[in-house]
Amino acid sequence: MSRKPTREEIRRAPKVLLHDHLDGGLRPATVAELADAHGYTALPENEPEALGRWFRDASDSGSLERYLETFTHTVAVMQTADALYRVARECAEDLAADGIVYAEVRYAPEQHLVEGLSLEAVVEAVNAGFLDGGREHGVQVRSLLTAMRHQARSREIAELAVRYRDHGVAGFDIAGAEAGNPPTRHLDAFEYLQRENAHFTIHAGEAFGLPSIWQAIQWCGADRLGHGVRIIDDISEDGAKLGRLAEYVRDKRIPLEMCPTSNVQTGAARSIAAHPIGLLTRLRFRVTVNTDNRLMSGTTLSEEFTRLVEAFGYGWADLRWFTINAMKSSFLHFDERLALIDDVLKPGFAALEDRQSTV
Numbered sequence: 001m002s003r004k005p006t007r008e009e010i011r012r013a014p015k016v017l018l019h020d021h022l023d024g025g026l027r028p029a030t031v032a033e034l035a036d037a038h039g040y041t042a043l044p045e046n047e048p049e050a051l052g053r054w055f056r057d058a059s060d061s062g063s064l065e066r067y068l069e070t071f072t073h074t075v076a077v078m079q080t081a082d083a084l085y086r087v088a089r090e091c092a093e094d095l096a097a098d099g100i101v102y103a104e105v106r107y108a109p110e111q112h113l114v115e116g117l118s119l120e121a122v123v124e125a126v127n128a129g130f131l132d133g134g135r136e137h138g139v140q141v142r143s144l145l146t147a148m149r150h151q152a153r154s155r156e157i158a159e160l161a162v163r164y165r166d167h168g169v170a171g172f173d174i175a176g177a178e179a180g181n182p183p184t185r186h187l188d189a190f191e192y193l194q195r196e197n198a199h200f201t202i203h204a205g206e207a208f209g210l211p212s213i214w215q216a217i218q219w220c221g222a223d224r225l226g227h228g229v230r231i232i233d234d235i236s237e238d239g240a241k242l243g244r245l246a247e248y249v250r251d252k253r254i255p256l257e258m259c260p261t262s263n264v265q266t267g268a269a270r271s272i273a274a275h276p277i278g279l280l281t282r283l284r285f286r287v288t289v290n291t292d293n294r295l296m297s298g299t300t301l302s303e304e305f306t307r308l309v310e311a312f313g314y315g316w317a318d319l320r321w322f323t324i325n326a327m328k329s330s331f332l333h334f335d336e337r338l339a340l341i342d343d344v345l346k347p348g349f350a351a352l353e354d355r356q357s358t359v
């Protein structure tokens with residue numbers, strides 16, 4: 001009789017993270033120190049513990065717009081090459097401490113130009129932080145360059161992603177409030193990326209429904225969906241009947257970058273137990289589990305897995321399935337994905353499962 005994986009065992013399992021925002025994962029102490037060093041005086045709290053609590057509380061408000069407001073503060077302290085390097089390096093360290101072996105971390109270069117950095121300088125500072133932190137702590141971290149969906153720089157950011165694709169950048173993304181900003185506004189960027197054989201994901205189907213998902217896939221050609229939870233609107237409650245879009249997403253194995261705690265905070269799901277991830281997993285969509293914003297949600301990937309184990313009774317086979325789904329869905333090359341699956345993920349999970357069955 002196997003017992004449930006514990007939080008500590010889950011932390012030790014080799015994991016893969018595809019949807020995590022650099023500006024949503026700072027350590028509270030780093031936010032406070034960088035604000036102090038750069039003369040940023042608008043922080044709501046100055047003491048790290050109180051500041052961490054403020055971020056979580058502000059993010060619990062139930063609205064995506066309010067949630068996005070918390071980023072004003074983190075982005076404000078990430079305006080120099082040194083600050084970006086430090087945040088990226090600490091990000092790699094924190095992900096490694098959580099047992100992550102491969103991660104794609106995203107951020108919007110256009111948001112870090114306030115103090116005069118060029119787009120290239122932003123990308124190079126973050127890449128250097130990921131590289132140094134990754135080497136030091138044993139995790140591979142690649143960047144996804146995000147364009148903000150209410151801005152008009154998506155083509156420029158897409159070109160930047162292509163220019164750096166052999167130097168730490170794995171792909172492209174668009175993010176920001178979905179309502180009123182359909183992904184088709186950025187067709188030029190997506191068509192360019194397709195012509196360049198480049199990879200991209202699109203935040204779609206989080207706050208907004210099926211039309212957003214349909215556009216992201218069928219007009220823009222997204223390789224993956226950021227969140228995609230609203231695909232549930234195309235599936236009958238008992239899971240017996242799928243609409244054409246849901247069938248298409250499942251048939252084509254389009255990865256869903258699901259972020260359970262974040263979705264509960266923004267109101268995209270009522271609770272973890274009521275999160276569509278339960279049904280979508282049962283129906284064998286290409287489900288992956290992610291953190292979105294570790295600071296705002298007070299979470300880690302291990303914590304997300306632990307919450308799912310508690311809500312749905314998942315065991316090692318399910319956690320391994322989510323993890324291999326994520327590795328298969330990454331923007332690494334096929335041979336690199338396969339090597340990580342065969343040499344790191346499968347042996348890592350097998351060791352934990354064996355250990356458990358002999359206890």
Ligand SMILES: [Zn+2]
Pocket residue numbers: 019021175203226292
């Ligand atoms: Zn996101």
